[in-house]
Amino acid sequence: MPEPLLRVDDLSMVYQRRAGLLGRRAQQIRALNGVSFSLGAGETLGIVGESGCGKSTLARCILRLLRPSGGRIRFDGDDLLALPDEGMRVMRQRMQMVLQNPFSSLNPRLSGFELVAEPLRTHTAMSRMEMADRVASLLAEVGLGVEFMSRHPHQLSGGQAQRTALARALALNPDFIILDEPTSALDVSVQAQIINLLLGLQRQRGLTYLFITHDLSVVQHISDRIAVMYLGKIVEETSSEAIFANPQHPYTQALLSSTPVPDPAADRQRTILPGAVPSAANPPSGCAFHTRCPQAMDICRAQYPAARFVARSHRVSCHLYDESA
Amino acid sequence: MKVEVGSTLWFLLRDRAAVISAAFLLAVALAAVFAPLLTPYAAQGMGDPDLGSKFTAPGIKHPFGTDGLGRDQVARLMFGARRSLSMGVLVVVAAMIIGTPLGLIAGYLGGWVDEALMRVTDVFLAFPPLLLAIAIAAALGASYVNAVAAIAVTWWPWYARLARAQTLSVRERAYIEAARGIGVRHRVIMRRHVLPNILTPIVVQGTLDVGTAILVAAGLSFIGLGTQAPYADWGVMISDGRLYFLSGRWWLSTFPGLAIFLTAMAFNFLGDGVRIAADPRLRRVL
Numbered sequence: 001m002p003e004p005l006l007r008v009d010d011l012s013m014v015y016q017r018r019a020g021l022l023g024r025r026a027q028q029i030r031a032l033n034g035v036s037f038s039l040g041a042g043e044t045l046g047i048v049g050e051s052g053c054g055k056s057t058l059a060r061c062i063l064r065l066l067r068p069s070g071g072r073i074r075f076d077g078d079d080l081l082a083l084p085d086e087g088m089r090v091m092r093q094r095m096q097m098v099l100q101n102p103f104s105s106l107n108p109r110l111s112g113f114e115l116v117a118e119p120l121r122t123h124t125a126m127s128r129m130e131m132a133d134r135v136a137s138l139l140a141e142v143g144l145g146v147e148f149m150s151r152h153p154h155q156l157s158g159g160q161a162q163r164t165a166l167a168r169a170l171a172l173n174p175d176f177i178i179l180d181e182p183t184s185a186l187d188v189s190v191q192a193q194i195i196n197l198l199l200g201l202q203r204q205r206g207l208t209y210l211f212i213t214h215d216l217s218v219v220q221h222i223s224d225r226i227a228v229m230y231l232g233k234i235v236e237e238t239s240s241e242a243i244f245a246n247p248q249h250p251y252t253q254a255l256l257s258s259t260p261v262p263d264p265a266a267d268r269q270r271t272i273l274p275g276a277v278p279s280a281a282n283p284p285s286g287c288a289f290h291t292r293c294p295q296a297m298d299i300c301r302a303q304y305p306a307a308r309f310v311a312r313s314h315r316v317s318c319h320l321y322d323e324s325a
Numbered sequence: 326m327k328v329e330v331g332s333t334l335w336f337l338l339r340d341r342a343a344v345i346s347a348a349f350l351l352a353v354a355l356a357a358v359f360a361p362l363l364t365p366y367a368a369q370g371m372g373d374p375d376l377g378s379k380f381t382a383p384g385i386k387h388p389f390g391t392d393g394l395g396r397d398q399v400a401r402l403m404f405g406a407r408r409s410l411s412m413g414v415l416v417v418v419a420a421m422i423i424g425t426p427l428g429l430i431a432g433y434l435g436g437w438v439d440e441a442l443m444r445v446t447d448v449f450l451a452f453p454p455l456l457l458a459i460a461i462a463a464a465l466g467a468s469y470v471n472a473v474a475a476i477a478v479t480w481w482p483w484y485a486r487l488a489r490a491q492t493l494s495v496r497e498r499a500y501i502e503a504a505r506g507i508g509v510r511h512r513v514i515m516r517r518h519v520l521p522n523i524l525t526p527i528v529v530q531g532t533l534d535v536g537t538a539i540l541v542a543a544g545l546s547f548i549g550l551g552t553q554a555p556y557a558d559w560g561v562m563i564s565d566g567r568l569y570f571l572s573g574r575w576w577l578s579t580f581p582g583l584a585i586f587l588t589a590m591a592f593n594f595l596g597d598g599v600r601i602a603a604d605p606r607l608r609r610v611l
Contacts (some may be wrong), residue, residue: 063506092508104499109521118517119507168507 003077004038005176005208006062011035011071013057013232017281029281031057032068033232039225041175044202044209046223046240048216048255050277054232055212059178062210063097064088076175093123096169100181102161106153112139112164113149119171138167142197159190163197170201176208183218195222216259220244225313228252231280231288234307238314248316250293287319295320336602343598346591353588357406370400372555380569383576390576392565398580401557405581408558410588412473412551413539417531419477424484425520425527431485432492433515443489446482454479455541462550472551476541480534487530491523498522525603533596536589543585559585 013032099105290300375395389398461475546560566577
């Protein structure tokens, strides 16, 4: 088996927060708790979960915008956490990120040209003329004309702004792009356009995507594999088809049943989860999902279920699938 | 907060107090720059005495009267404006140039750098500002340049604090993280992404401060630590005239006093106008 492009092993991230009078009580927030997955070149992995499950922390740890507390991240054979700062800075040419809201991720003072040229300015010695050519072709690639070079973010629509952000991410021909809820801030009609654009770019450039979202219906069209996260852990990971056809984890089942299906005749049983996501500062014992799980057993309160394979490349962490059960 | 220079200007022009203030300040500045062309007594403005006409009361020939050496007070005021205005502006510009980068670096880097820089500013802020300026000006020796330096030294910590506070909020914006993700160096992030986005409140504060800086500079000149004879600024003129004020020669201190009062007030109105015009949330008041 070839080495995957990205391999994340047992990644943990604990935020320390000082609380109480004079900050004497230290509070620990486990945003990531032993997250492992691998992602082959040209593939798309969807990370799905509710807000607060650690999916954005995961993105920031992979790009080393945050220092994980433990675990390993290998990108194309390099241990990202062992790279010196300058080495990591250079490595960032190959891995880019697109954030949720383009109006906050684009500096309001810069023009379209300056925004898209910034990666070129940072990592190459291009002249201004070369940059202008390159920026024009990047904008064309995301479906924007040259007139967008002189537009500032507040003069753009949501879709145009996100296209600008995408052109910026593509500027250095990266291998890997983390898409952190890239469509969540956009209108539904625009969402589809951006998803199609992402799919086209992936085909042409052989890009690898990590697509983070809370919306299963969005990720379905673009992902080869999907990992479902709950309170800092991946609870189920399998192919995009299998997760819709044959969800195993009760949380995945509940997520799926909350996704609208555009067929009024569809016969569906809805699972409504009681309560809200527990706080990561004070996670439940055992399986963190047991407080809301309709099928919780005694063992769920005591012990976290180890990941096991219920089918080829279908990984689940749930006591329902223990060998003894 | 999105700020466009064009729209800020447009809203500023609708603020009557700001427009009148700006016009007044422009007139004062033009009078200062073109003083030699505007007054027949240019040499007296520079300090030459005309003992034959000393202590002339305001009249047709000398609208604001003459001083103890017979110098035309209008000419003195116009030449004095050169120093008083430039001192106020230079103090604020110097304080901004020193304070803004330090505050930006402290706020952006945080940690011990922040701690160290902010403790240094605390030391400066612990002294009463005028007293510190007097001490420094006295230690450096009385002169125009030293007075500017002395006041700027007491002033920059305010800009450092303001820049730091603004940086702390801008630092958390998504576009800073996006730039880091691209691999932009911290130095470039500070210059390209943070600085332009913290500048508006700093410029507003600067406009408000020029008036106060002129007052402080006049204060130093008043006690003899600023502009030196034979040149004059408004502070020196008040100081020279104060001995004669109660003996009937009221015009000596009154006109420079009015000049300081009106100029400082105009800068305050203008600064307030800029502050409101630059902040879309405040524009509704107009």
